[in-house]
Amino acid sequence: MSAPPERRWGARYFAELYRAQIRQGVAVMLQYRFAMVIWGVWGFVGPLVSLAIWNAASSARGGTIVNAANGASFQRGDFAAYFLTFMVFGHMTMSWDAFEYGWRVRTGGLSPLLLRPVDPIHADAARNVSFKLITSAILLPVWILLAWLLQPTPPESGWSLLLATPALLLAAVMRYVWQYCLAMVAFWTTRVEAIQQLYFTVDAFLGGRVAPLALLPGWLGVLAAWSPFRGMGAFPVELALGRIPAEQIAPAFLAQVGWLVVALLAYRALWRLGLRRYSAVGA
Amino acid sequence: MRILHLLAVFYRTSIQTDIEYRADFFTRLVASLLGLMTTIGSLAIAFQYAGRIRGWSLGQAMVLLAVYYLMDGLIEMFIAPNMREIMNQIREGTLDFVILKPINTQFLATFRTLNIWRMANVLVGIGLCVYAIGGLSLTVGPREGALFAITLGSGCAVVYSFWLVLVTLTFWFIRMDNLEQIIWQAFETGRYPVDIYPRWLQITLTYVVPVMFIITIPAGALSGRVGPDTAAVSVVVAVVSVALSSCFWRFGLKHYTGASA
């Protein structure tokens, strides 16, 4: 037998891998267009409900909500801009692997994926990207319609949008890896649902989904500023809308990167331990 | 009497099978409590800035939330498991066995099982109800009690009819799971008072997905915001929707037996 050809597992390999996986993912999802759109719209409901609450609350206060503690002030148009942007960014950073892992572990569906020379996270991440490509194309008109209906206050300059792009990308990767860590929990317990709900609850407050972080009560606001949830949720949104003072931008980016590194380390550890565990109960 | 006896038999058997899955109950309970925290928390934050929102106080909004959980629990316990089963049977063609039985098909098909561990949400709803009423120091007299019972009963009837229509549609359109998803999403909005939504959504939530009759009105009755006239309207709506959906079901069944014969 001849010696096997040398394989390189570098950036070019992964670029090619992702290209192929994304193509496949798009092809699969095109067959489930309708379900995909429903999944996508699912993400709209939360921000819209939050917006409705804050709109109603602000009308009770003559149109403006002011947090006396930190001077943050929001008018109807600001709320609309915040939650509309949150809706779009929320969609871009969405991830659902935790829901599937339990099934994979229980049925052994993970095994064929383990035979490949790359870890399954790459195939899964590619699928996530395919989903966003497909649904964004379909949901774009819906966003435009909503923007027209809700009349958000536009950001003061286009620069903030440009600056928000890397923040959004980081947020998407961050949330993806954090969610994947959560998915790994399926190796140890069959009750991922409750844990997922806990994550969702904490994220709702600390990530800025139920209210802009500036309107949270003091202690919750402090907690939010230090948590990883801000970087995955509210930070890119606030940045895009130009609501973050210049001197706070760099530290917030650093926090994103820091938490991403933590997530990556956690993922590696959990994946290793999880595989052992998976193999202990029988793959 | 015969119906009560049948129900007892149906439910006893399904409880016996469900006993196995009791761990499910705790998972649900934890998930429900966390979901509850999210909703109450988000309301509490908004209420910090406004004492009343569209005429609702935080306490009243909590009563509403309690009714939401109660209804969600009742639906998942009694209605949804049966309706999903019928959809499966229609898809797989096994509904014939149900049609063959010498009892009212609609009754047999729609009350055959219950999912006992979904009781978690019912308990959460009742608990929150007691807490919120205590916190509001509302006096729930016989008048409020009666109005609540009447509107809640009507709400259940409306939900039942709504699902029955949905199921009947399966006779023509085989795949309805996506529609079910959409309806649950609409139902989710019922966690909050319908009044906070824009006009078009309020209309949708009143007439298309009748969250208004299912949640908002019973909650209003309990917190003393709904009078006998509204209660009367909800009863009429309930009777009409049960009658119409039942007609539609029979029409669908005729179509089904006609097509498969």
Place this chain on the structure above:
Amino acid sequence: MPQIEVRDLKKTYRVHEREAGASASFRSLFVRKYKAVEAVKGVSFSLDAGERVGFLGPNGAGKTTTLKMLAGLLYPDGGEAEVLGHVPWRRERNYLQRISLVMGNRNQLVWDLPAMDSFLVNQAVYQIPETAFRETLDELVALLDLTPLLKKQVRSLSLGERMKCELAAALLHRPDVLFLDEPTLGVDITMQGRIREFVASYNQKYGATVLLTSHYMADVTALCRRVIVIHHGQLLYDGELESLAARIAPFKLVQLELADAAAAARVEQFAEVLERQDTRVKLRVPRGEASLVVARILSELPIVDLTVQDPPIEEVIDQVFQGNAEVTA
């Protein structure tokens, strides 16, 4: 130098124990009780490059567990293994790149798409250069007769058609070692034959090592000269398929057709009777005494017809697994 080397491999599963009663079930939410199940209890063997070996044993014998350990899906609890110079469960990319495991009950093909789409993804996953990919694909398509299947959605294929596509997907990267776990499970007889022929030709063409488990003895007899038999996680036999019968079932079957039923009744004095129907009798005779017994029967009974055979391999294996035979290895 052997290509697959397994020494004293062990694997114990932890199985969650369910207890009855409400309080026990509540407790199990927090503390779970586990029971240890020894699936593989110290198995050793080695395979040379290019060998085709059948892995036999009843359900739960530990075959699949062993294959999964060798494919890097499971960590063993003891022992060593080396395949192609790698320790499988380290899951090195360069190792996974050179092997394949086909499981008859699991699929790697994407359900909603034509198989071709999955092949293209595998091309990227295993970084197969375009020319090599086309070449291998054409060959697989010809050998497995895939042309009409490639454009069809996998979910609309029959079980046998799907298995052919699974095999193709597993071989696109030309693995040097191929593990097959029940590759013909549920597949009809004609298709079983095709799959066997295909595995044999792949093995011959590329010199790949093949380790195969199957419920169908025909798969093993057609493909493998050598078999490894395990039972209750332990090695029972490792050697030529042909001599397996002699080793673990040291007897021959003698079938007689006698002139009259009365004579048939007297057969019992010569050897153990397995079956008797009127004038037809089936005897079991120890291997060493076979010629002697036959000679006596021929001289003392009115014989119409007589045949001496080795017992069919299925029966031999069955006997081993039911504990009726002792291995004299």
